[in-house]
Amino acid sequence: MAESSSLLRRLYLSLYNWALFIGWFQVLYLALKTLNESGPQHVYSAVQRPLLIAQSAAGLEILHGLVGLVRSPITATLPQISSRLFLIWGILWSFAETQSHALVSSLVISWSITEIIRYSFYGMKEALGSQPSWLQWLRYSTFLLLYPIGISSEVGLIYLALPYIKNSEKYCIRMPNAWNFSFDYFYFSIICLVIYVPGSPHMYQYMLGQRKKVLSKSKSKSKGD
Template identity: 55%
Template sequence: MASRAGGSAARRVYLSLYNWVVFFGWAQVLYRAASALLLGSGSHEAVYAAVEQPLLLAQTAAFMEILHSILGFVKSPVSVSLSQISGRLYLTWGILWTFPEVQSHILVTSLILSWSVTEVIRYSFFGTRETFGFEPSWLLWLRYSTFLVLYPIGLLSEVGLIFVAMPSMKVTQYYASAVLTTLYVPGFPYLFRYMLAKRKKVLSAAKTA
């Protein structure tokens, strides 16, 4: 019994540190993106250059969440973690980092803003839960409501950027990207329905608590 409690405590400490570290990374992305738009040149063309380093680090760190699902550290289905994170890693490294000519596109700005706002909310939510054992109601609502707008924006930006990069791709990259893009067709409804069901369950439970 003691070993189970120790394992649970170690898991919470690890997940607390993980969530707050990645939260800080995404907060840097959001701050730098906003600064580039509001305080810098005021052009969307400067956004990617401003956020590249923390974006690459924060998004790559999300690979650990696939392992978290596999190992049972979190309750998220492996299929959900794998589909979300693999697609984002491809966009981050396979499109944004690989093709500099797309980095100044306006879709990059919408993608980065939708990703960073979503992740700042998500990681602060789970960080608060793991650290303190609860989360404020307003943060709970943001976690399970903002995706209704931000998820479609992010999805359209992702697909749009793949199409923008396609003329610069080699044949193998082109066909790989085409296959990935077709996976968005069944993938989006699956993930969106999952989040809708999760939202209904969590917010309903919060009302009766």
């Protein structure tokens, strides 16, 4: 029974990771093709559907952590996935004024390269039980450059959206109302922006720690062999 459960888990995670790999590969292909042919102002419209699908599907990773399908700590997964969902739905999809900015290109390209590497890494791990050393190196090294680019793009797009959020009053709840509750999306977005200040360095330090641990272990294993 336990063996059957383990097999189903590996099959599900393998399919999940390779499906997301294909989704992000499509995002990267369309982004680079559009950037080359039409310019950065058209990148979002070209990648919108696969971007929304691929990043929204990543929300399942929170569930995977909660039910114990994967060992990734929920404290690391939750803030990263939540911030990305806020970006794609709460900023880019909700405020068209941000969609033609050049930061969309840097955001999409840095995200998609990161995820192509990450999902192929885990896809091979689940399907084959191992992955090549070069892919492991990419998994734990490319973030050194791509993470700062992605975070800078996220922060920049939220900041650019603030005037449009304030003027539109979209998603705001004003009093009086039956719930006796008010919500201002403009100030909520500012709070999200402020969270990046301590959150980004903390996440970067966490990933540096993971890189050191994994690559040191891999190096020691190679010497042992």
